[in-house]
Amino acid sequence: MSRLNDANIKIALEIISHYPRPKSALIPLLHLAQEQNGYVTREAMVHLGELVGVTSAEVYGTASFYEMFRFEPVGKYLVNICGTMSCALMGAGDLMHHAEQKLGVKAGGTTADGMFTLAHAECQAACTEAPTLQVNYRFRYKVTNSDFDTLIDDLKSGRLSDEIPSHGVVARIRQRIPADRGVGAIAPELATENPAWMNGKAAL
Amino acid sequence: MTTLDSSDTTPEVVVDPNAVSVTINGKVVAARKGEMIIAAADRTDDFIPRFCYHPRMEPVGMCRQCLVEVVGPRGPMMVVSCMTPVADGQVVNTATEGVKKAQEGMLELLLANHPLDCPVCDKGGECPLQDQAFSHGPGESRFVEEKRHYEKPIAISENVYLDRERCILCDRCTRFADEVAGDALISFTSRGNNTQVMTFPDEPFSSYFSGNTVQICPVGALTAKPYRFKARPWDIEHVESTCTTCSVGCRTVVQSSRDELVRYQGVDSQPVNWGWLCDKGRFNFESINSKDRLTTPLIKDASGNLSATSWSVAIDSAARMVRTALLSSPQSVAIIGGARGTNEDAFAWAQLANALGVDSRDSQLADGLPPQVFSLPQATIADIDTAKTIILLAPDLKEELPVLYLRVRRAAEKRTGRVVEVSPRATGLAGKAWKKVHVEPGKTAAALRALSTDAAFTAQLASGSVVVIVGRMNLAESEESVVYALAEVLHMAPHATVLPVLRRANVRGAITAGLTPRNGGKSTAEILEAAAAGKIECLVLLGADPLSDVPDADLARRGISGARNIIAIDTFITQSSALADIVLPAAAYGEKEGTTTNIEGRISNVAQSITPVGTSRPDWMIAVELGAATSHDLGFASYNEVHAAMISGVSEFASAVDTHAVEHDGVIVAHPTPITLTRADGASIERNSYDYRAVVSRKLYDNAIGTAKSPSLATLGVASAIIVNPLDVPRIGAQVGESVRVTSPRGTIVMPLQESVDVLRGTAWLPINLGGSDVRELLDVTKDVIDLKIEKMS
Numbered sequence A: 001m002s003r004l005n006d007a008n009i010k011i012a013l014e015i016i017s018h019y020p021r022p023k024s025a026l027i028p029l030l031h032l033a034q035e036q037n038g039y040v041t042r043e044a045m046v047h048l049g050e051l052v053g054v055t056s057a058e059v060y061g062t063a064s065f066y067e068m069f070r071f072e073p074v075g076k077y078l079v080n081i082c083g084t085m086s087c088a089l090m091g092a093g094d095l096m097h098h099a100e101q102k103l104g105v106k107a108g109g110t111t112a113d114g115m116f117t118l119a120h121a122e123c124q125a126a127c128t129e130a131p132t133l134q135v136n137y138r139f140r141y142k143v144t145n146s147d148f149d150t151l152i153d154d155l156k157s158g159r160l161s162d163e164i165p166s167h168g169v170v171a172r173i174r175q176r177i178p179a180d181r182g183v184g185a186i187a188p189e190l191a192t193e194n195p196a197w198m199n200g201k202a203a204l
Numbered sequence B: 001m002t003t004l005d006s007s008d009t010t011p012e013v014v015v016d017p018n019a020v021s022v023t024i025n026g027k028v029v030a031a032r033k034g035e036m037i038i039a040a041a042d043r044t045d046d047f048i049p050r051f052c053y054h055p056r057m058e059p060v061g062m063c064r065q066c067l068v069e070v071v072g073p074r075g076p077m078m079v080v081s082c083m084t085p086v087a088d089g090q091v092v093n094t095a096t097e098g099v100k101k102a103q104e105g106m107l108e109l110l111l112a113n114h115p116l117d118c119p120v121c122d123k124g125g126e127c128p129l130q131d132q133a134f135s136h137g138p139g140e141s142r143f144v145e146e147k148r149h150y151e152k153p154i155a156i157s158e159n160v161y162l163d164r165e166r167c168i169l170c171d172r173c174t175r176f177a178d179e180v181a182g183d184a185l186i187s188f189t190s191r192g193n194n195t196q197v198m199t200f201p202d203e204p205f206s207s208y209f210s211g212n213t214v215q216i217c218p219v220g221a222l223t224a225k226p227y228r229f230k231a232r233p234w235d236i237e238h239v240e241s242t243c244t245t246c247s248v249g250c251r252t253v254v255q256s257s258r259d260e261l262v263r264y265q266g267v268d269s270q271p272v273n274w275g276w277l278c279d280k281g282r283f284n285f286e287s288i289n290s291k292d293r294l295t296t297p298l299i300k301d302a303s304g305n306l307s308a309t310s311w312s313v314a315i316d317s318a319a320r321m322v323r324t325a326l327l328s329s330p331q332s333v334a335i336i337g338g339a340r341g342t343n344e345d346a347f348a349w350a351q352l353a354n355a356l357g358v359d360s361r362d363s364q365l366a367d368g369l370p371p372q373v374f375s376l377p378q379a380t381i382a383d384i385d386t387a388k389t390i391i392l393l394a395p396d397l398k399e400e401l402p403v404l405y406l407r408v409r410r411a412a413e414k415r416t417g418r419v420v421e422v423s424p425r426a427t428g429l430a431g432k433a434w435k436k437v438h439v440e441p442g443k444t445a446a447a448l449r450a451l452s453t454d455a456a457f458t459a460q461l462a463s464g465s466v467v468v469i470v471g472r473m474n475l476a477e478s479e480e481s482v483v484y485a486l487a488e489v490l491h492m493a494p495h496a497t498v499l500p501v502l503r504r505a506n507v508r509g510a511i512t513a514g515l516t517p518r519n520g521g522k523s524t525a526e527i528l529e530a531a532a533a534g535k536i537e538c539l540v541l542l543g544a545d546p547l548s549d550v551p552d553a554d555l556a557r558r559g560i561s562g563a564r565n566i567i568a569i570d571t572f573i574t575q576s577s578a579l580a581d582i583v584l585p586a587a588a589y590g591e592k593e594g595t596t597t598n599i600e601g602r603i604s605n606v607a608q609s610i611t612p613v614g615t616s617r618p619d620w621m622i623a624v625e626l627g628a629a630t631s632h633d634l635g636f637a638s639y640n641e642v643h644a645a646m647i648s649g650v651s652e653f654a655s656a657v658d659t660h661a662v663e664h665d666g667v668i669v670a671h672p673t674p675i676t677l678t679r680a681d682g683a684s685i686e687r688n689s690y691d692y693r694a695v696v697s698r699k700l701y702d703n704a705i706g707t708a709k710s711p712s713l714a715t716l717g718v719a720s721a722i723i724v725n726p727l728d729v730p731r732i733g734a735q736v737g738e739s740v741r742v743t744s745p746r747g748t749i750v751m752p753l754q755e756s757v758d759v760l761r762g763t764a765w766l767p768i769n770l771g772g773s774d775v776r777e778l779l780d781v782t783k784d785v786i787d788l789k790i791e792k793m794s
Ligand code: SF4
Pocket: B166, B167, B168, B169, B170, B171, B172, B173, B174, B197, B213, B216, B217, B218, B219, B221, B222
């Protein structure tokens, strides 16, 4: 029972309408599914396949290419501690050790209350700020052990809930593309006229 | 700068605008624009190694093994030859030091994770990776690291196993599944080092065409259950042949080891199958090896049981039966069947029937078309590639003529032609159709006539060549209704050509050879009716099983029990042959040589690969013996003689003198004088609105003997059900899955109710010949349509 819910089906159809080919909408739809359940469920993948006209195997093939999509439940907060060179030199190993102690789970594990999943990450492209971590892809820089403790306490108490939504929510503000700016759901080889937004403008 | 002088009068040279010329290793090669370097090079003696490139699929440049040098403005440049189109004046080198190094490097990388378990790998001995590692590899690897490990092998479907350690990620199987078969049930998942071919969890790769991926996998990553560990390639004997499971007639290689069939592989025949086979045709060799095959003649003993006897006793008794029957009248002898054998088999039996004066003979089992359709302007399978419009007035090609389905699907996919689906329900091609004319049984001709005022439709017909694929799309609808519908199409598109699709591999050959009623002789339905009335003394079943095949169970039962004597020539004991007085064991496919005729009238050879099981004999030989025993010398005594007699005796088969062609792509039979069909003022057949009009058709995996006796296929079929539109379910009042009572004027059966949007409202689709209730109990071959009542069980 974790296909897209009615509200999300509506959003999904709107997203699909922005693309010339329905299957091009798969990535944003996968984010939508992950937003709904915190991870991408099997049923959601089947549902997305039905919505864009591809097989479930193709949805899974596409989704599994991307690290950000999870196919098993994860905590409300996914904490990724970078372990690549700069962070490693700046103490990421110790930080991970501390994090494991603090959360009581090994890297890769999820706390019993379902709040936190702790994970190793490769370079997060913020080497000048090492060691770094991300909570649901929101950065924290030059993290010390006590910074980490504060972060976890704040997340637990809900003090950061405005800044950091639960896992799967990419952005709280949904992008809206007015119809006259959309490409329209016509496959390029079938299009007989330019998309509306190109009217009066030279093609690039 | 020079300018062209328009008054220049040098004679005009006609140049093909698409012709280009390239130089490959110093040799000039003629090529065509758009062609890839590797394809042009394949016409020379220089072989470019490759794994992912396949001439029948779009190139993807996945494996990088085909690197060659193209000389460019800045010197030689390394390109993948399967993705680089030819250009005029291009200079290509495939064997320089640089190319050698690059190709060796690629192979070293491809082998970095490969387990090198060739000694226990089915592919060893015929493996492109093994072969090319020898011919184009470095000989040694610098990799010393631990290889990637996966569970070995996992089943991705009933019959296909995947060993991910051996996979080189060439994308052939996944591309085939998506691009050719349209069943994208396998896909690459994950990324980088973890990339693997995989299905969706719990959704197996259950494609009708899955066996092709095993054949084209360039390594031993995909193996097929029916062949796993059965033989080694160097112990296999190969003969090229034609699949006779259905009437598409795909070219195959029949492979045997120690006098047992072990595998069929597809052969790339441009006019027919492009190398593809369906799984039913590919894996049903198992039935030929079945322990249940008839090995000796059987005769009914005093207690009424069939018991083994000798050929001489069996033939003598059969001859006596025939002679006694002839004494009363030649009309009291009839032959049903002949479409499962070769042209020569059918010809010999037709000759015997002629000699005996037997006019009631029919190779169609009340489920075919009148032979006159062969006299309409004929289309070939390859015409589908160039047709502007393809009209389907046919059964679901995906279920009944699978490899033909691939060809039509491709035409729609590549937009070379538009598909018009005229059918009582959505078929496997509905998703590809430009126009769908879904109309309930009994109203097809009228619906088509109405289309003549549809401007877009008539403009489409006028835009170029039209191929009409015509066959019995609904076995609960009369043969005439198809002919009327066809007449309407040909009226709108007089330039259309016709591809008649008939059931059973060699129907067209059998009819052409003479196994069709003549001089007022009876058709199968008439023979059975006469038998029921006690007017048939001797009924010959030539590889036919009316009790399980005629779409009218009651008629078949009455006919078989009413026939005084039955002589069955068969490979198995079937429902009907079990009731025969004499059963003569027939040699099966792969056990005899001959020729066969496919839907387009293409004659190609079937080859012998193994010795016939037990004392079984080819049908033609049985005809000769029975002839001799009834004092008729048919004039031939060996295969070569019967083949020669057939070519000289049947004018349509004259083109088969070209033996070389018959043993490869085949030759087309000569068409008799064209006829025109007359349109009938077919009033639509109206009905009671409480009823559901029956749509009866086949599914690929049914109870056909070749499928039922092949363990790898026998479990793939589903059980009988009645399938209605979801909107009709509430009207019936039963739940989906619940058993309902289905009644026709003929009878009542109970079967589960199912729903599908592919079915029109007010109609009910009943796939025939599956396990469970027998749909044929509802059918009546004398009716134009069959209306059903569906009731909830109390
Ligand atoms: S399984 Fe075979 S065909 Fe499929 S990608 Fe791997 S090597 Fe290629």
